[in-house]
Amino acid sequence: MNRPAAAPSAGGEEVGTGILLLLGAVGCFACLDASAKWVNGTGGDPVQTAAMRYLVSFAFVAAACGPWKPAGSPRRVGRSRSPALQVARGLLVVAATLTSFFALRRLPLTQATAITFAAPLFTALLAGPLLGEWPGRHRLAAVAVGFAGVLVITRPWSGALDAAMLLAGLTALFNSGYALATRMLAPRDPPLTTLFWTGAVGATATAPALPLVWRAPADARVWPVLLGLGLFGALGHWLMILAHRRAPASTLAPFFYAQLLGAAALGWLVFGALPDGWTAAGAAIVTGSGLYLLGRERGRGAAPSVDPGA
Template identity: 35%
Template sequence: MSDALQSPGTRALTGIAFLVTATACFAVLDTTVKYVGAFIPVLVAVWFRYMFQAVLVSAVMLPLRGRSLLRTAHPRFQLLRGGLLLLVSVLSFLSVQYMPVGEFTAIVMISPLVVTLLAALFLHERVTPMRWVLVIGGFAGALMVVQPGGGVVGWASLLPLVMVMLYAAFQILTSRMARTEDPMTMHFYTGWVGAALSTAILPLVWQAIPDARTFGLLCLVGLMGSIGHFLLILAFARTPAATLTPFLYAQIGFAMLCGWVVFGHVPGPLELAGIGLIVLCGATASVLASRAKQPVEPPEP
């Protein structure tokens, strides 16, 4: 049955199913990156992730859309957006080398709260006292997970927090560009900007892929990233963001499951408390945003 013939309830359930599947793809991606990071430089994995996405999106969308896929009103913003997401990817791939996948994913989920903070500071948007409380609570949960000076050594404990700040800036730029740019055009340029920039620095870090198994895992990274982002686009095309956003936290559960299966890691009591606080603050912020009819920025790992 086509989307147009589906009832609103069926469309919403379909969107939720796409979203939850996307979060599972992202959890597998992060876990695979952490695993292969022991054998090859992280930047090589980043290059595989972007090149795979760029080639796949081009192969699928160019025959369907032709030159219209390339039309953009803001090429400089496309370049900036692609560069920001590349930095976010590098920091996220580095972060999972120093901390468990589940805890890392929980920190990513404070991105909507950071968007609130940056919008208030730089865009002078009005933020209610309750949302400020939620922002502070989300940061407190992140600190409980990261535990600076604890299990994660020195500067590495700051990597996921810097990544979240950069990703919040990426989300704000995306929300502004979405008013005039086609989503698939943005997806196309994001892939190729990331692929071009990572290709430029690849000779500095290149290391031969040690075996066919590692090559297969790198292809899995690219495949999971491409499928996950495509499902995310399908989900938000069918279902309002306010309905979908609470289900994004399923990624934490998938990531914790993958971390346990692959690495045998189980979060401690303090980490679990921090994860719970992040989920509580993030979900509450989503509910408040939907009631106020404000756009909800979905985290995009």
């Protein structure tokens, strides 16, 4: 996804609208994760769930954006100045989706979400070799504190470490990779182009596996939830684009952490699970370190690097 900053002259009403749109976006992402966890809990295959998520999302985006315009019309949505980078970013999004969906089979929703929100910590480390944005001692300290928060959530010293936690950590790593790719694409392609390529690459990468893993849902309720997965993904990214047209990225970035609250609420409403004390404490540490990193990036004029799940 792309996050262009709104014009500096945006008024308070516009900024408030942008914040509300962004909260709607992260609400969609929380619903996407909860839906995937529910579907996989009914016996669904995570690969099948991911494929349906991208196929439905791509169909929705393609219909909404109208990328197939006649010659002579304004720049086509599907035309990119950096197609190779768009493909690489799309594959990172797919990898993040797959590791997240597999992790959600075993982990509570809030715990999985909290671990994946370590993505800005990876981004701070990888931005040096990839973008030349080398972290100073303050940012390195924030990264160390954030990883301490992840350790509090996973508690490897207690024997509670699960392979699914490692998958959630991989999700955070893949998320940081596509956040950096998004930064590199920002001056090259408009947001709708990146949104279109996200769905196109995701559908192309996952559709071939669908016949191999397909299992018709035994519960009829699964079908509308599978359709909802794609709609939540597409709508979430679309609301995010609208939000960043109305408010600066630096203003909106802290509100991405509202997804943790959404995950906690849905975990309780849908699965009857509340986060334990360790998860709540670790999530607070990860959030605090992430917000500190955002503050440092805002002071340097860099684009915030918080990215929710794909």
